[in-house]
Amino acid sequence: MKQIYDDVALLESSTPTSDPITTDMRTLTEEIGKFAKDKKIEIDTLKVREEYRRDFLGNVSHELKTPLFTVQGYIETLLDGALNDKNVRKKYLQRANKGVDRLMYIVKDLDLITKLEVGELNLFRENFDIVELIEGVFDLLEMKADKKNIVLTFDMEYPRPIYVYADKDKIQRVISNLLVNSVKYGRRDGTTEVSVENLIKNKVIIRVTDNGEGIPKRQMHRIFERFYRVDQSGSRKEGGSGLGLAIVKHIIEAHEEKIYVESEIEVGSEFSFTLEKSKVGAEH
Missing domain, CATH: 3.30.565.10 (Histidine kinase-like ATPase, C-terminal domain)
Structure with a gap:
């Protein structure tokens, strides 16, 4: 029993404890139960954070991908020969420019919210x-x-x-x-x-x-x-x-x-x- 208690205490802290060790079964059970509960909360929190991280990365990818593909599509069309048509050239460049504006809008908002979250943006x-x-x-x-x-x-x-x-x-x-x-x-x-x-x-x-x-x-x-x-x-x-x-x-x-x-x-x-x-x- 003393060995089990020592193992549990070691998991909770890397520094040796000077508190007296009990061999009372009820107290030991409560200690192990509390340890297990705390670890479950910690694991659940990490799972939530991991899920949030995956969602966030997926969302960022989606939001950036749409305007990027738009810009890429118009530029590729121009390079494939549409560049020689003055009317098409102007129209496609204007649409590509809108896609770039959208990208800049997203990046600026991401920069702003990151600064807000870490407290780097001062209020005047x-x-x-x-x-x-x-x-x-x-x-x-x-x-x-x-x-x-x-x-x-x-x-x-x-x-x-x-x-x-x-x-x-x-x-x-x-x-x-x-x-x-x-x-x-x-x-x-x-x-x-x-x-x-x-x-x-x-x-x-x-x-x-x-x-x-x-x-x-x-x-x-x-x-x-x-x-x-x-x-x-x-x-x-x-x-x-x-x-x-x-x-x-x-x-x-x-x-x-x-x-x-x-x-x-x-x-x-x-x-x-x-x-x-x-x-x-x-x-x-």
């Missing part, structure tokens, strides 16, 4: 009007929304500025990614509504609500994963890197804030996140 916090920032994003995405006749709007008029203290560029990215997603999965002739509400004394909550197709409950826990797409076919046609929501989550968490999501099939989705109010805003 400042006081700014969140209402003005949202209006700016509305203007940038107006043409994209118009293609599906989706209206981007506030839930009400905001006659006065609402100042927050955060990294302005990163929060603009958050708002933009959420609105792009709402348009991508939104119904034609639909609406995406943004609201800014007081949560507690020093916090506001920004809500982005659409009346789109919604997210199935079984997929809700995965939507912030890198490259995970609710609609595997339709969303790929819409483009994007597949990293939008993962970037949103990391930016909000880098601010030490919270992000929430509620959704119902055929009703729509609501993404919301908190931000710190600016002390400057309290003076306005």
Whole structure:
């Protein structure tokens, strides 16, 4: 029994233990049971990580492969003789260029999310009007929304500025990614509504609500994963890197804030996140 106990202790630690060794069978059984349970948890965790690693590598490969093959196809066609046709040459080069743009978009997003995950991306916090920032994003995405006749709007008029203290560029990215997603999965002739509400004394909550197709409950826990797409076919046609929501989550968490999501099939989705109010805003 003493030998068994010594073997178990050796597995748990490479340094000898100075604790007294018991030969009580119940205590020994409990120790072995605890050791086995801890090792099972460790093995299960490693399995999950390995599965995640395989999924991630598979997704990266798929996302990069599509635009790479597109570019390769057009270049090979040009080299095979289409280069001599001025009209075809210009059209194919433009399409190849779009494929390169897509590749650059994915690589830049991967670089951003990697820096966010390892904490290498510094936040430059400042006081700014969140209402003005949202209006700016509305203007940038107006043409994209118009293609599906989706209206981007506030839930009400905001006659006065609402100042927050955060990294302005990163929060603009958050708002933009959420609105792009709402348009991508939104119904034609639909609406995406943004609201800014007081949560507690020093916090506001920004809500982005659409009346789109919604997210199935079984997929809700995965939507912030890198490259995970609710609609595997339709969303790929819409483009994007597949990293939008993962970037949103990391930016909000880098601010030490919270992000929430509620959704119902055929009703729509609501993404919301908190931000710190600016002390400057309290003076306005």
